[in-house]
Amino acid sequence: MDLRRVLWLIHLGMIIFVGWQGVMAMQAADLVTYLRDVSGRTASYLLLGTLLFAPLSRLWPRLRLYIKVRRYLGLWGFCMVLIHVIVWVSLEFAFDWSLMWQEVNDNLFIWLGLVALILLLPMAVTSNNKAVRRLGFRRWQGLHSVAYLIVPLSLGHYFMAQKVASGEPIVLLLVLLLLMFWRFKYAD
Amino acid sequence: MPIKSSDITPEVLFRQRRRMLGIGLASLSLPLAGSWFGDTEELNNNIDNVTPGAIVQPELKATELKIINSYNNYYEFGFSKEAPSGAEKTLITSPWSVEVGGIGADKPGIYDIAELHGEYGIENHIRRFRCVEAWSMVVPWNGIALAKVIKAAQPNSKAKYVRFETLHDEQQMPNANWAGGPYIEGLTIAEAIHPLAMLATGIYDKPLEQQTGAPVRLVVPWKYGFKYAKSIVRIDLVERMPRNTWWRQNPNEYGFYANVNPQFDHPRWSQATERVVGGFGRQKTLLFNGYADEVAYLYPDLGDRRYFY
Known part of the structure; x- marks a missing residue:
């Protein structure tokens, strides 16, 4: 299928x-x-999805033609993260910054989410051709390998927010582990 | 079945009714002398200093019934908040009987709900409800004082704790075996006879729905929500501390007492604040969920972490 149609x-x-x-x-x-939970969950799926490209295109080289899909999965993931954070700041905490700071300090899982968000910002800003040209491919690629940090942080954040070790984040974490194994075992 | 808006008592009307019933609330008298059971180790058994009047809370704004009935944790019906709403299709709550017994009961018995109502009369209490997951509601419960049921069982010196058991039925509960057996909860005898502890059978003057624990559930407003055992089939007066389900599931995170305390965090999240379900923003969580004046005397050392998880 035509890339533009897929996008x-x-x-x-x-x-x-x-x-x-x-x-x-x-x-x-x-x-x-x-809203908080559905945006967070969708973000974890999309961000994890971006990591699928490297190993899958090894299996199926034609996928490299669709590499741009990864960019938009990542950007939609970022969009979900933004909704997640905006809901949290406005609807959940009603802009009570001191209360939010207290919650962040009391909750390791919020720290994980916050670090992931901070790391995600430069990636989102540089997710365009102009940035690739300006930075040069090598540096751009270096910057974007932070994804391998962001996704585990996000999934850890999701996992730790649950009352019981619930199935969904565990499945996502297992997929991630498998991907990491594949990615680094068969790295070029 | 969806709840029509006409089914929900308008709040103003509800308040008025509550006010009329106010006398009933204030006369929450306790016909108990703390002495029938001997001493429950370390725990203060003296309940004479409880002032029933202080427990009436007209200032609380009750959560809408629609919300109370659609945002539930009832793992026997699934892990999501919405799953329990389907419970009415499978869980048959009438006829229903509650067996009261155990080594500590001199006069065990089997009661049905109507019998309990008839015998002890219905009390109405508007109480804060605080889930261990850091969300809260305000629930106008109808039910009977737990103390009355316990007293009727004639506790002897072996009655140190009360153990509650939820129905365990794979036919009626699609996720019945999530914890490997029936859902168990427990209280010390002193906690169980406290005037704040009740066996609820209704909310907003309507019978409980399956997802809120029909036909009868425990209500202990100073503790986290998981202590409120639902669909109770057995109440036993026992000598040893019962191992409640969440304690058994994850002893690092949950214990026996589970009293609400904003100072003692859950290992993975803060208990300092709570989300009021259906509203916006968060509010600060109160020690013993706002019932410290009534219950703090039950616990000799408020710095002891054991009491708060």
Whole structure:
């Protein structure tokens, strides 16, 4: 399939998904928790998805033609992270910065999320061709290998926020482990 | 079944009714002398200094029934907050009986819910509800004083603790075996006879729905929500501290007492603040969930972490 068509489908799919989740949130018992959790969970899927490209294109070299999909998965993931953080700051904490700071300090899992967010910012800003040219491919690639730090931090954040060791973040973490193994064992 | 908005008692009306019932609240008298059970080691058994009037809380704004009935933890029906709402399709709550017994009960018995209501009368209490996951609600419970049921079982000197057991039925509960057996909770006898402890059978003057623990559940407002055992089938007066389900599941994170304390964090998250479900922003969590004046005397050392997880 034509790359442009694939990208178009991804954007359309994400826009429909966001709209649909908005409707679901209005019906949820707790709007704030719903928005906070669904955006966080979607972000972890998308960010983990970006790491799938390297190993999968080894299996299926044609995938390299679609490498741009990775960029947009990452950017949509960042978009979900932004929603996650905005919901947390505004709806959950009503801009009470001292209370937020206290929560961050009391919760290791929020620290993990915060570090992941900070690392994600430069990646999001440089997710365009101009930045690749300006930085030079090598440096750009170096900067973007931070993804291998961001994804474990995000998934750790998700895992630790649960009351019980629940299935979903564990599955995601296992996928991540497998990916890491594959990535580094068969590195070029 | 979706709840029609017409089914929900408008809050103003509800408050008025509550006010009328206010006498009932204030007369929350305790016909107990702390002496029937002998001493529960280290724990203060003297309940004479409880002032029932202080427990009435007209200032609390009750959470909407629709929210109370759709945001639940009931793992026997699934791990999500929404899953328990489907419980009404499978869990049959009538007829239902509660067996009261155990080594510490001289007069064991089997009661059905109507019988309990008829015998002890319904009390109405608006209470804060604080989940260990750091969210909260305010729930207008209807039910009976737990102390009355315990007293009827005639506790002897072996009655040091009370053990509560939830229905365990794979036919009626799709996730019945999540913890490997029935859901168990426990209280010390002194906690169980405290006037704040009740067996709830309704919310907003309507019978409990399956997802909120129908037909009868424990309510202990100064403790975290997981102590509020749901759909209770057995209450035993026992000599040894029961190992409650969450304690057994994860002893590093959950214990027996689980009293609310903003100073003692969960190993993975803070308990300093809480989200009020259905609202915006967070509020500070209170020691013993705001019931410190009533219950703090039960615990000799408030610096002891054991009491707070």
